Amino acid sequence: MENVLYLVRGLVISILILIVIIICIIFIARRINANRIKITTENGMQQNLYVEIGKIKQYLQIRGKDKNNPIILFLHGGPGNPNAYIAPYYQKTLEKSFTFVNWDQRGSGRTFFENPHMNYKTDISPEIMINDIDEIISYLSNRFGQKKIILMGHSWGTVLGTQYCLKYPDKISAYIGIGQSINAMKGEELAFKTAIDMAQSDSKIEYINNLQDTWNKISRQKNVNKEFMMDFIKMRKLIAQYLTCSDEMSPIKTMWLYFTSSEMSLRDLKFLLKNSNLDNRFKYGVMLDEYVFFHFDINEYPKNYQVPVYFISGDSDCIPPHIMIEEYFNSITAPDKKMFLIKKAGHLPFLDNPKDFCEVVEEILKGRLNIN
Incomplete structure (x- = not known):
């Protein structure tokens, strides 16, 4: 009996030591990453802030090495999957030439926790969120003195992005859709x-x-x-x-990226855990899923864009398969348009293959539009 207790005690101590070691490694990695992504240029911008948008406080992350550079507003996917805390991982190269603004949409991430009394049955809809985008763009245009900005959406973010471009083309210099949503079902x-x-x-x-x-x-x-x-x-x-191709970022590597990101806060972690639970997903009203699955069909909207349109898709993306995006792409008109297929990447090409992703974005904005 004493031998069993001794073994159990030794096992518990070993597990505790291992946990402490892992925590220390994560802490060190976060410090290293904080220094790696720190913006130190004289005219640079590295700011996390809340702005009153749509009569509520909404979270924005603004990063770039020169605040006079063109602005890219990134619309995250999901619905309800904010990624501002890992954005520097893939956008760091682009921050030399562009100022990135990552927004936690209403009902998501840090914006969620800043508005605990929101009525999620009446205060969240695509129409409301498109109005949010318009207010954010007005805020950014006034603050940075830019008449137009670049709109970049991923997955669910493309649902909002395409509708916004069609409604307010005069405020957008270009639209980039990553994993463009067509018809979910x-x-x-x-x-x-x-x-x-x-x-x-x-x-x-x-x-x-x-x-x-x-x-x-x-x-x-x-x-x-x-x-x-x-x-x-x-x-x-x-x-x-x-x-799924073998080069897509594995769940283990993704979690490591989350935990070692110096931008991830306790609020980000809490929302990540909360949103992964189906009971919480329904309880807290992230019900835009129904709109995505049963009501949105991009082919029902006008196909004559008044802004340049660019689609980026991973070659193994099945959400949706890139063949559907290509069919839609061939049916639209725009002042300029092109579709890019990133090899060895799935629905998250900016995580699976960040190098090629950044090169494609630079080809779009610098090569095709001459935006410097």
């Missing part, structure tokens, strides 16, 4: 069919039956509920077995 169906075809070539009968059964449950739904989301998450995991 049609995109999921195409990814499902592609995975099924690949699995049939491998004669994976059990996999095919499991994926087919999951898709049947999803396709019968007409609104977003917990059952739908659980089946949807299951289907995404199944599809990923065939459609």
Whole structure:
């Protein structure tokens, strides 16, 4: 008995020592990263602030080595997946030539915690958030003396971004859509069919039956509920077995990126954990999912853009498959347009392949638009 207690005590002590070591490593990594991304130029800008937008306080992160450089407003995905705290990881190279503004949208991240009494049934909608974008752009234009800004959206952010560009083209110098949203359910169906075809070539009968059964449950739904989301998450995991490339950033590396980022605060961590829980996702009203899945179809909007339009997609992105984006791209008109496919990348090309991502953005803004 004493030997067992001795072994248990030794195991507990070893685990505690390991935890302390991991915490120390994370702390050191955060300090190193803080120095690595620190902006020290005389005319630079590194600011985290709250601005009154849409009658509530909303969080903005502003970073750039010269505040007179052109401004890029980044619209994060999700809905409800802010990424300002990891943005310096992939935008650091671009901060030499552009000032990046990352915004935690209402109901998301630090903006969420700053407005604890918000009514999430009445105070969150695409229309309200498009008005938020307009107020943010007015704020940025007045503060930095720029008539137009560059709008960059990712995934859900492209839903807002494309609508804003069509409504307020005079305020935008260019639009960049990353993982451009087209029609969510049609995109999921195409990814499902592609995975099924690949699995049939491998004669994976059990996999095919499991994926087919999951898709049947999803396709019968007409609104977003917990059952739908659980089946949807299951289907995404199944599809990923065939459609995810090995170069996409792994969940472990992603979590390491989160925890070692000097920009991640306790509020960011709390929201990350909160939003990953389905009960909390529904409780706190991040219900724009229903709009994305069942109401948004970009083909129902005008296709004659009055601003230059550029799409960036990972070659293994299945949310949506880039073939859908290419079809839509070919159907639109714009003063200038081009689609870029980043190799060895999925739905998050700026994380999977940040080097190529930055090169593409520079080609768009410096090479095609001569924005310096």
